Amino acid sequence: MSKVLEEKLEKMSPEEQKLWALRHTAEHVLHTALQNLYPKLKKAMGPATSEGFYHDFDLDEKITEADFPKIEKEMQRLIDLDLPLIQEFVDVKKARDIFKGNPYKFEWVDEIEKRGEKFSLFKIGDIDLDLCSGPHVESTGKVKAFKLLSVAGAYWHGDEKNKMLTRIYGTCFPSKDDLLKYLEHVKLAKSNDHRKLGQELDLFCFSDLVGKGLVMYTPKGTIIKNELQKALMNACKEFGAMEVNIPHMAKLELYETSGHAQKFKDELFVVKSHHKEEFVLKPVNCPHHTQIYASRPRSYKDLPIAYVESTQQHRDEKPGAIGGLNRTRSFEIDDGHTFCTKEQITEEVIKLIKTAEKFYKQLNMWGNHWVSLSFRDPKTPEKYIGDEKDWQTAQKMLLDVNKTLKLNGKIIEGEAALYGPKIDIMMKDSLNNDVQLGTFQIDFAMPKRFDLKYVDQKGKEQTPIMIHRAILGSYGRFIANLLEKTGGAFPTWLSPVQVKVLPISERQIEYATEETKKLKDVGIRVELDDRNETLSAKIRDAQNEKVPYMVILGDKEIEKDEVSIRNREGKNSTMKLSKFIDIIKNEIENYQ
RNA sequence: GCUGGUGUAGCUCAGUGGCAGAGCAGUGGUAUCGUAAACCAUCGACGGUGUUUCGAUUACACCCACCAGCUCCA
Numbered sequence: 001m002s003k004v005l006e007e008k009l010e011k012m013s014p015e016e017q018k019l020w021a022l023r024h025t026a027e028h029v030l031h032t033a034l035q036n037l038y039p040k041l042k043k044a045m046g047p048a049t050s051e052g053f054y055h056d057f058d059l060d061e062k063i064t065e066a067d068f069p070k071i072e073k074e075m076q077r078l079i080d081l082d083l084p085l086i087q088e089f090v091d092v093k094k095a096r097d098i099f100k101g102n103p104y105k106f107e108w109v110d111e112i113e114k115r116g117e118k119f120s121l122f123k124i125g126d127i128d129l130d131l132c133s134g135p136h137v138e139s140t141g142k143v144k145a146f147k148l149l150s151v152a153g154a155y156w157h158g159d160e161k162n163k164m165l166t167r168i169y170g171t172c173f174p175s176k177d178d179l180l181k182y183l184e185h186v187k188l189a190k191s192n193d194h195r196k197l198g199q200e201l202d203l204f205c206f207s208d209l210v211g212k213g214l215v216m217y218t219p220k221g222t223i224i225k226n227e228l229q230k231a232l233m234n235a236c237k238e239f240g241a242m243e244v245n246i247p248h249m250a251k252l253e254l255y256e257t258s259g260h261a262q263k264f265k266d267e268l269f270v271v272k273s274h275h276k277e278e279f280v281l282k283p284v285n286c287p288h289h290t291q292i293y294a295s296r297p298r299s300y301k302d303l304p305i306a307y308v309e310s311t312q313q314h315r316d317e318k319p320g321a322i323g324g325l326n327r328t329r330s331f332e333i334d335d336g337h338t339f340c341t342k343e344q345i346t347e348e349v350i351k352l353i354k355t356a357e358k359f360y361k362q363l364n365m366w367g368n369h370w371v372s373l374s375f376r377d378p379k380t381p382e383k384y385i386g387d388e389k390d391w392q393t394a395q396k397m398l399l400d401v402n403k404t405l406k407l408n409g410k411i412i413e414g415e416a417a418l419y420g421p422k423i424d425i426m427m428k429d430s431l432n433n434d435v436q437l438g439t440f441q442i443d444f445a446m447p448k449r450f451d452l453k454y455v456d457q458k459g460k461e462q463t464p465i466m467i468h469r470a471i472l473g474s475y476g477r478f479i480a481n482l483l484e485k486t487g488g489a490f491p492t493w494l495s496p497v498q499v500k501v502l503p504i505s506e507r508q509i510e511y512a513t514e515e516t517k518k519l520k521d522v523g524i525r526v527e528l529d530d531r532n533e534t535l536s537a538k539i540r541d542a543q544n545e546k547v548p549y550m551v552i553l554g555d556k557e558i559e560k561d562e563v564s565i566r567n568r569e570g571k572n573s574t575m576k577l578s579k580f581i582d583i584i585k586n587e588i589e590n591y592q
Numbered sequence: 593g594c595u596g597g598u599g600u601a602g603c604u605c606a607g608u609g610g611c612a613g614a615g616c617a618g619u620g621g622u623a624u625c626g627u628a629a630a631c632c633a634u635c636g637a638c639g640g641u642g643u644u645u646c647g648a649u650u651a652c653a654c655c656c657a658c659c660a661g662c663u664c665c666a
Contacts, residue, residue: 054661062595062596063596064596064597065596065597150596150660150661151595151596151597151660151661152595152596152660152661152662153594153595153596153661153662154595154661154662154663155594155595155662155663158662158663159663160593160594160662160663160664161663164594164595164662164663165595165662166595166596167595167661167662169660169661195658195659199603200603206657206658208639208656208657212656212657212658258666259666260666263666264665264666267664267665267666283666284666286666313666315665315666317664317665318593318594318663318664318665319593320593320594320661320662320663320664321593321663321664321665323658323659327665417666418666419666431660436665441666468666502627504624504625504626504627505624505625505626506624506625507624532621532622532623532624533625533629533630534624534625534626534629534630535625535626535627536625536626536627536628536629536630537628537629537630538627538628539627539628539629540627540628540629541628541629542628543628544628550627552626552627554625554626555626556626564626564627566627570627570628572627
């Protein structure tokens with residue numbers, strides 16, 4: 001068994017290990033069934049995953065979901081035969097003999113030979129023999145509830161230079177009940193897809209005329225974005241950050257100096273001037289911020305200097321990478337850079353992450369996340385800039401921060417930024433994919449490349465360190481995630497419409513207009529539903545819009561000079577309008 | 593960019609090699625209504641460009657957009 005797999009299994013509970021073995025067996029059943037149905041197919045590889053399993057194979061014939069019933073039937077046949085899974089060990093020669101004509105398995109054989117491990121094979125009855133170190137359940141009959149989910153392409157070894165194989169995803173559970181529950185859960189999560197909710201709640205849109213991956217926020221979506229921005233900028237100013245503002249383009253030279261141009265040249269938008277000049281739309285803000293820092297001499301007494309702004313960035317992403325609000329070609333982020341001494345780094349990062357924690361907690365998002373310690377991949381040093389020693393120092397600092405703040409971060413090698421390691425706040429989206437929101441990055445390299453300086457106590461010039469940071473990251477991604485978590489029922493302070501006034505009949509419209517104005521005058525976002533509809537219809541619509549409060553006005557309310565309040569949970573109460581204003585104002589202020 | 597799929601009205605969905613259908617929304621009316629959909633009428637669409645065909649929304653090709661996955665993500 002490979003070291004990686006061994007470590008992975010060690011971390012699992014006995015139940016998880018059992019499920020893993022079951023899914024792994026289901027995967028063998030899948031590839032055996034495929035081999036039976038498509039004799040020309042070349043098996044490549046297939047593991048169990050946290051959600052199920054998949055198998056990658058090479059086949060000229062096209063396979064679509066329409067073929068699933070046929071494949072599932074063959075799988076069921078193998079399951080019904082209740083074939084035992086038997087482990088065998090062979091030598092190199094035998095292994096090469098068995099997988100003759102299959103370059104993928106040959107590669108595994110070479111790899112295993114190089115590692116000096118034993119050639120372990122698993123046999124399903126007498127039908128299938130595959131290179132595999134297990135573990136498995138004892139027989140195919142143990143696979144009680146499985147389902148094929150989707151078919152997709154996947155590069156061999158995950159490298160786009162390699163051939164694209166066909167991948168079939170499936171899942172498997174100990175019982176039919178568990179499987180159904182899982183499928184139901186997936187369906188529910190998909191119904192909370194931010195793209196669907198954004199359309200339904202009228203928050204943002206796209207246009208073919210404007211272009212792919214270019215989002216536009218509607219008035220309601222803009223309210224959410226602006227409220228987040230206000231709250232965030234206030235939070236940042238609490239620890240002394242100063243707002244700055246930069247243009248959306250710069251000369252290519254700026255990014256050649258920072259190192260971005262070399263690494264991301266295919267993703268830069270180029271803007272041509274009529275004066276023989278060429279600019280690029282800014283893909284990041286750090287280089288601009290270094291130039292604000294560099295605009296005057298700095299003393300150690302000035303440090304740390306923290307710049308922050310909410311601003312758009314533009315990246316010409318590969319078409320296949322674009323989707324919804326999670327990856328657009330123009331997006332706003334809350335970006336900031338702290339210039340400090342080496343000694344100040346840890347304290348500054350801690351301060352920033354604490355700010356983020358507070359911000360996420362306000363929105364009930366702290367706890368849904370996991371923390372990635374995104375370190376560099378020591379195997380591919382060419383992907384990064386800066387000194388080896390600085391990287392080690394920075395990564396050590398992030399480990400300390402992780403420990404101090406009990407972030408429970410996972411080290412992910414290869415996820416670092418070009419110039420330094422990061423601590424990333426990660427969330428799951430409605431499709432269970434990881435998305436990065438907040439990020440905190442230590443950068444020794446860029447200040448050197450821009451030749452940034454400060455004067456220390458002894459009057460000597462020193463190079464500062466840069467901390468790149470975003471608390472919520474991209475507003476689009478953040479709003480998408482918040483939408484998927486809340487189903488669109490935003491807290492009152494973020495709700496585009498906080499109160500909807502519903503007169504019961506035409507008789508109350510005049511009165512309702514006055515009450516609406518009173519609410520508007522105290523800064524509450526309120527709408528009057530004066531359509532010629534029944535109360536039930538108005539409530540239904542307001543409910544679907546996820547409006548936190550409805551103010552219902554009929555003859556009774558007018559007579560008593562009171563309002564009837566219905567919240568979006570369906571609870572009713574009656575009170576004076578002034579009292580309602582106090583309650584809602586209080587709720588909004590306490591949130592922020 | 594790659595593999596596979598999808599594209600019919602603002603939204604959700606039918607349907608067809610020969611006049612494209614519904615529900616909701618919108619608009620005009622009637623009812624003046626008490627906590628999740630009143631009633632009647634009415635407007636509105638085959639993503640684009642070519643090809644085959646007497647005739648293409650339907651078949652084919654290309655383009656565009658969207659979806660899932662892979663790759664990428666400063």
